[in-house]
Amino acid sequence: MPSKRLLITARSFGRNDPKHVATLQDAGFTIVECRESPNTDRSCLEAVVADVESWVVSAFRIDDALLSRCTNLRLIIKHGIGVDNIDIPAATRRNIIVMNAPQVNPIPVADLTMTLLLGFTRRIVEAHLCVTSGDWAQFLGTGVHGKTLGIIGLGRIGLAVADRAKAFGMTLLGFDPYAGATVSAQRPDINVVDLEHLLRTSDFVSLNVPLSSETEGLIDDGALRLMKTEVVVVNTSRGRVVDEAAIYEALIEKRIAGYATDVFEREPPEGSPLLKLPNVLLTPHIGWYTRDAMKSLGDQVVDSILSVYRGETPDNILNREVLSAFPAGLWDET
Ligand code: NAD
Numbered sequence: 001m002p003s004k005r006l007l008i009t010a011r012s013f014g015r016n017d018p019k020h021v022a023t024l025q026d027a028g029f030t031i032v033e034c035r036e037s038p039n040t041d042r043s044c045l046e047a048v049v050a051d052v053e054s055w056v057v058s059a060f061r062i063d064d065a066l067l068s069r070c071t072n073l074r075l076i077i078k079h080g081i082g083v084d085n086i087d088i089p090a091a092t093r094r095n096i097i098v099m100n101a102p103q104v105n106p107i108p109v110a111d112l113t114m115t116l117l118l119g120f121t122r123r124i125v126e127a128h129l130c131v132t133s134g135d136w137a138q139f140l141g142t143g144v145h146g147k148t149l150g151i152i153g154l155g156r157i158g159l160a161v162a163d164r165a166k167a168f169g170m171t172l173l174g175f176d177p178y179a180g181a182t183v184s185a186q187r188p189d190i191n192v193v194d195l196e197h198l199l200r201t202s203d204f205v206s207l208n209v210p211l212s213s214e215t216e217g218l219i220d221d222g223a224l225r226l227m228k229t230e231v232v233v234v235n236t237s238r239g240r241v242v243d244e245a246a247i248y249e250a251l252i253e254k255r256i257a258g259y260a261t262d263v264f265e266r267e268p269p270e271g272s273p274l275l276k277l278p279n280v281l282l283t284p285h286i287g288w289y290t291r292d293a294m295k296s297l298g299d300q301v302v303d304s305i306l307s308v309y310r311g312e313t314p315d316n317i318l319n320r321e322v323l324s325a326f327p328a329g330l331w332d333e334t
Contacts, residue, residue, distance in 0.1 A: 004028060004029050004030065004053045004054065004309075004330075005029070005030050005032055005051055005052045005053050005054075005072075006024060006029040006030065006031055006032065006052065006053065006054045006055070006056070006305070007032045007033075007034065007048060007049065007052040007054070007055045007056070008021070008031060008032070008033050008034075008035070008055075008056045009033075009034055009035060009036045009040075009045065009055065009056070009057050009058065009060050010035075010036065010056045010057055010058040010079035010301075011035060011036050011037070011058045011059075011079075012058070012079070012289075012294055013056050013058075013079045013297075013298055013301060014298065016291055016294045016295065016298070017294070017295050017298055020298040020299070020301070020302050023302050023306075024302060024305065024306075027306055027309075029054075029305075032048055032052055034048050036057070036058050036059060036060045038268070040060060042066075045060070045066075046066065046069055049066065049069050049070045049073065050069055050070065050071055050072070051071075051072055052070070052072065052073060053072050053073060053074050053075070053330070054073070054074060054075040054076070054077070054305060054330075055070075055073060055075070055076045055077070056077050056079055056301055056305075057076060057077070057078055057079065057085070057086070058078075058079050058080065059085050060085060061085050062076060062085060062086045062087060062091070063087050063090070064087050064090040067087065067090050067091060067094055067096065070094075070096070073094070073096050074095075074096060074097060074326070074330050075096065075097045075098075075099070075305065075308060075330065076091060076096060076097070076098050076099070077098075077099040077100070077101070077301055077304055077305060078098075078099070078100040078101065079101060079297060079298075079301055080100065080101060080104070080288075080297065081100055081101065081102050081104050082100075083098065083100050083318060086098055088318060088319055091319065091322075092319040092321060092322055095322045095325040096322065097308060097317055097319065097322055097323070097326075098317070098318045098319050099304050099308070099314070099316050099317050099318060100316055100318060101297050101300035101301050101304065101316065102300075102316055103296065103300055104288060104293070104297070105288070105292070105293045105296055106155075106156035106157040106159075106160045107160055107293075108287060108288055108289070108290045108292070108293045109157045109160075109236050109287040109288055110157050110160030110161045110163070110164055111164070111290075112236055112262060112283070112286065112287045113157070113161045113164075113206055113208075113234055113236045113287075114161070114164045114165065114168070116234050116236070116260035116261070116262065116281055116283065117144065117149075117165075117204060117206070117232065117234050117260065118144065119260070119281055120232055120234075120258050120260040120281045121141055121142040121143070121144060121232065122139075122141040122142075123139040123140075123141055125281065126139055127139045142230075144165075144168050144169075144170055144203075144204070145168060145169035145170070146169060146170070146171070147170055147171070147203040147204065148170065148171045148172075148173055148201060148202050148203045148204070149161075149162075149165045149170045149171070149172055149173070149202060149203070149204045149205075149206060150173040150174070150175070150198035150199065150201070150202030150204070150205045150206070151165075151172065151173070151174045151175070151190070151205075151206045151208060152174075152175050152176070152195070152198065152205065152206065152207050152208060152209055152218070153175075153176055153207065153208035153209035153210075153215075153237065154174045154175075154176035154179045154180060154183045154190070154192070154208075155176070155179060155208065155209075155210075157208045157236070157237075158174065158176070158206070158208035158209075159183070159187070161206050161208060162174070162187070162189070162190055165206075166189055170204075171191075172189055172190045172191065173190070173191050173192075173193050173197070173198045173201065173202055174190045174191070174192045174193070174198070175192070175193060175194065175195045175198045176192070180192045195223075196226060199223055199226040199227050200226050200227070200228075201228075202227070202228070202231060203228065203230060203231060203232075204231065204232050204233075204234065205219075205227065205231060205232075205233045205234065206234045206236070207219065207233070207234065207235045207236070207237045207241050207242070208236065208237055209237050209241060210237070210238070211237070211238035211240055211241060215237075215238075215241050216240050216241065217240070217241075217242075217243045218241050218242075219233065219235075219241060219242040219243065219246075219247065220243040220246050221243065221246040221249070221250075224246055224247060224250040224255060224256060225250075225255065227255075227256055228256075229254065229255060229256065229257065230257050231256045231257060232256070232257050232258040232259070232260060233247070233256065233258070233259050233260070233261075234260045234261070235259070235260070235261040235262065235263055236261075236262045236263065236287045237263065238263050239261070239263040239264040239265040239266070239267065239269075240265050242259075242261070242265075244264070244265045244272065244274060247259050247274075248273050248274055248277070251274075251277050251279050251280065252277070254279075257279065258279045258280065258281070259274070259277075259279070259280050259281075260280065260281040260282075261280070261281075261282060261283075262282075262283045262284075262285055262286060262287045263285055263287075264285075267284075267285055268284065269282075300316075304316055308329065308330060309329050309330045310329050311326070311327070311328045311329025311330075312329070
């Protein structure tokens with residue numbers, strides 16, 4: 001069995017659990033590491049891609065020009081779910097298999113949603129900074145028990161948020177034009193309503209929708225003007241679901257109480273006026289990033305690579321049309 005060169009540029013793959021890389025090495029892969037960062041030098045990568053056969057990637061842009069240099073590449077796997085950074089048609093033209101790791105766990109994102117909600121309402125960051133700076137003051141918080149949480153998007157994360165909020169004694173409203181009827185039938189604890197009703201009546205709003213042409217700017221000036229002045233909007237979905245200019249205006253005019261978000265229109269949100277506001281709580285897109293979720297993601301990546309090399313056809317192959325080029329898998333491919 002010849003040694004296969006596998007490039008890891010993914011930021012976290014193998015870093016939290018050394019077993020992931022060890023399993024691949026034991027299976028006969030030679031590992032080439034060149035980790036991505038916001039300042040990754042493309043030319044440095046261009047030098048290593050020519051002789052690798054498989055590639056574990058995070059957000060690095062793999063375009064047609066770069067693929068033209070990857071003369072031995074047979075498999076790209078995304079360490080995550082979204083593959084918008086990979087030119088799949090260009091990979092397909094070159095008979096390169098593209099895969100992702102789609103079983104992203106909703107629990108860490110739901111946990112972060114509650115963390116942002118409670119962190120904002122109990123003013124945890126201010127309180128922490130007060131104590132660490134040697135001061136001692138009181139920070140009047142807001143309770144969530146008995147308050148209404150409106151959840152927009154009743155999918156995996158939205159329903160996990162509902163489970164958590166229920167345990168905190170919150171009343172649940174939900175809006176979802178697709179899953180709403182099913183949720184309404186199956187979850188008597190969630191009152192599925194129309195969007196306007198949810199926006200007008202909620203004390204807190206949690207955004208749990210995918211970004212699409214329909215959800216981009218869903219929380220715009222019009223939506224914000226329907227909300228109560230005490231509302232806190234929590235966003236762990238995608239930055240562009242909220243019109244950031246509109247929410248900035250609503251925050252400075254105190255038409256809403258707060259915005260707690262893990263996601264931004266542009267990431268990192270360098271220069272965003274939101275960064276200067278007192279009534280925000282901001283995290284750097286960490287919703288999915290826990291040790292446990294990383295282990296599960298790494299397991300999926302390792303299993304997927306080994307499976308394809310064995311000639312199997314797992315469901316997470318995104319361009320199945322190239323498989324006919326490798327009827328016996330990649331180990332036997334010449
Ligand atoms: P999901 O597909 O299980 O659920 C999404 C739900 O949104 C679906 O029920 C769908 O019907 C609903 N929806 C679609 N369009 C809608 C609309 N216009 N109005 C209301 N509801 C609508 O997805 P999920 O696993 O729950 O993830 C939701 C989103 O969370 C992802 O698409 C992603 O953008 C985001 N996410 C963020 C992080 C993070 O680190 N912060 C991590 C994972 C996912």
